[in-house]
Amino acid sequence: MGSVLRVGVLGASGYAGGELVRLLAGHPRAEVTFLGARESSGRSLGEVHPHLASLPIGGQSLEPIEPETIAAGADVVFCALPNGTSAALVPSLLEAGVRAIDLAGDFRLPAEAYPEWYGFEHPAPALLEEAVYGIPELFGAQTVGAELIANAGCYATAALLGLVPPLGAGLLEPGSIRVDGKTGLSGAGKAASESTSYASTEESMRPYRVPGHQHTPEIERGLELATGVAPPVLFVPHLVPAVRGVLTTSYATLTEGTTTEALTEALTVAYAGCPFVRVLAPGGMVDSKRVRGTNVIELQAIADARTGTAVVVGAVDNLVKGAAGQAIQNLNLAVGFDEADGLPALAVYP
Numbered sequence: 190m191g192s193v194l195r196v197g198v199l200g201a202s203g204y205a206g207g208e209l210v211r212l213l214a215g216h217p218r219a220e221v222t223f224l225g226a227r228e229s230s231g232r233s234l235g236e237v238h239p240h241l242a243s244l245p246i247g248g249q250s251l252e253p254i255e256p257e258t259i260a261a262g263a264d265v266v267f268c269a270l271p272n273g274t275s276a277a278l279v280p281s282l283l284e285a286g287v288r289a290i291d292l293a294g295d296f297r298l299p300a301e302a303y304p305e306w307y308g309f310e311h312p313a314p315a316l317l318e319e320a321v322y323g324i325p326e327l328f329g330a331q332t333v334g335a336e337l338i339a340n341a342g343c344y345a346t347a348a349l350l351g352l353v354p355p356l357g358a359g360l361l362e363p364g365s366i367r368v369d370g371k372t373g374l375s376g377a378g379k380a381a382s383e384s385t386s387y388a389s390t391e392e393s394m395r396p397y398r399v400p401g402h403q404h405t406p407e408i409e410r411g412l413e414l415a416t417g418v419a420p421p422v423l424f425v426p427h428l429v430p431a432v433r434g435v436l437t438t439s440y441a442t443l444t445e446g447t448t449t450e451a452l453t454e455a456l457t458v459a460y461a462g463c464p465f466v467r468v469l470a471p472g473g474m475v476d477s478k479r480v481r482g483t484n485v486i487e488l489q490a491i492a493d494a495r496t497g498t499a500v501v502v503g504a505v506d507n508l509v510k511g512a513a514g515q516a517i518q519n520l521n522l523a524v525g526f527d528e529a530d531g532l533p534a535l536a537v538y539p
């Protein structure tokens with residue numbers, strides 16, 4: 190593809206949408222040409238995101254989300270909209286020839302799972318067969334040329350990248366997988382609520398949506414798609430007083446003779462040549478702060494011989510590798526750009 194790709198960001202006034210615009214500003218072959226929103230339409234990008242005001246498109250107005258207008262102005266769109274919104278919108282975008290990358294959960298599961306896990310009947314079940322599940326390091330080959338990509342969820346990305354290689358190599362007992370997740374507050378989006386207010390979250394750590402979090406079936410399905418093994422997974426997410434970051438700690442029973450070195454080797458071999466995966470050597474400990482603002486996942490694995498348990502830890506920035514960055518990585522693969530175009534790999538630290 191020679192010319193610059195025209196990109197639309199739907200939900201540009203939100204946290205994930207703002208992060209898409211920020212990252213795309215540094216993309217050498219893509220340009221944001223359409224900004225879509227609902228209540229914020231009519232306001233400028235710089236008004237809703239003052240940190241983006243100095244961009245060339247800082248004065249551009251956000252527009253209502255209407256398929257004909259979007260199709261006239263963009264070759265590809267990122268849907269950074271609430272769950273359930275893009276399922277209704279994407280069919281008309283695809284019909285109009287616009288490639289779509291959905292950051293919500295609307296195309297990640299089989300149709301029959303939506304009433305239970307998302308609370309709606311899926312309006313476009315045929316498209317669920319077409320959608321490619323978007324984690325480039327696991328499903329990159331299918332992503333090339335894809336017209337509809339279901340960008341993976343933040344928790345699911347961190348858990349799957351850690352679990353798939355050792356499970357696929359037969360180092361874990363499939364029926365024993367437990368995933369503990371922790372997220373910072375930006376994972377809840379920009380809308381203020383009492384439960385995510387400063388007063389209720391400062392110095393608070395709490396589980397939520399247990400055992401019904403919608404990333405549970407996503408992790409199970411991702412494991413099956415990547416390894417052919419379909420284990421049940423218990424997933425327990427927690428909210429912690431941070432702004433950015435997702436950390437998953439996964440536990441599983443080790444198969445006979447599995448060592449920390451064997452687990453680490455499985456991860457290292459699986460991700461050789463992957464620009465955004467950092468596997469720590471035995472003894473290293475993951476830190477979510479080291480991936481902040483980057484598209485990197487940091488992984489470590491431990492075999493605890495005393496209890497016969499594998500511990501696999503993954504950390505991502507929920508808004509980058511867990512959302513906007515991974516979506517751009519998927520776009521790059523889909524259209525034939527360099528996978529790393531526009532994506533930061535070095536964190537701001539401390």
Ligand SMILES: NC(=O)c1ccc[n+]([C@@H]2O[C@H](COP(=O)([O-])OP(=O)(O)OC[C@H]3O[C@@H](n4cnc5c(N)ncnc54)[C@H](OP(=O)(O)O)[C@@H]3O)[C@@H](O)[C@H]2O)c1
Nearest residue numbers: 200202203204205226227228229269270293376378379512
């Ligand atoms: N935050 C994360 O860490 C994260 C990580 C992975 C995936 N995601 C997914 O990304 C999506 C966006 O999340 P977010 O955190 O960016 O949410 P957010 O900050 O709440 O932003 C939501 C955006 O959607 C727009 N919107 C709301 N209701 C709409 C409707 N009915 N029709 C059209 N547009 C509507 C909003 O526009 P107005 O403000 O103009 O109404 C806003 O631009 C969600 O599906 C979320 O699950 C988020």
